Amino acid sequence: GENVEQHPSTLSVQEGDSAVIKCTYSDSASNYFPWYKQELGKGPQLIIDIRSNVGEKKDQRIAVTLNKTAKHFSLHITETQPEDSAVYFCAGYSGAGSYQLTFGKGTKLSVIP
């Protein structure tokens, strides 16, 4: 089955700086990679996703890049703000045989004002 590794587990940045979170996956058949943000006391919420036919996707201050050859994808947050502080999860989905997402362990991002 799919295995998703996520790094780093914790990340602290100054407000206004950029943050990058990286994930690797094992199943070359995986074709869909979402990122979820979980704020304290809440459930995870989808913030951006990318499919394997696209190398990069951007939505305002967040972007995701995908390298299929190397089997890794990354979340980029620019001009970080205190409200970006949360736990971020990457996930992979192969859809082959088992229709379920495999999540990484999460990255706790702290944005220091």
Place this chain on the structure above:
Amino acid sequence: ETGVTQTPRHLVMGMTNKKSLKCEQHLGHNAMYWYKQSAKKPLELMFVYNFKEQTENNSVPSRFSPECPNSSHLFLHLHTLQPEDSALYLCASSQDQTSLTGELFFGEGSRLTVL
């Protein structure tokens, strides 16, 4: 109400108790999920129901018993739990299981503590 609602938000129970977690979604989705979230571990998928039929059971111990009476409601019945079952239990829904359009909608979770 909108979205996915879970009750109770917090639950403390002894190992011999029987309790249930409830999830309700108001999104018109056909797939519902139970996930377990423990500290420093990935989200663990427990059960999936698609159009009220259980389609996934990820080797979950029988002390956890799911029930899906209709596409809008999902229960997780708990009995004779162990302290290591203490975790945040998240319910989620999606349009349906096989056409994963990209979004799982999660509830805020039920924080379970087993004494």
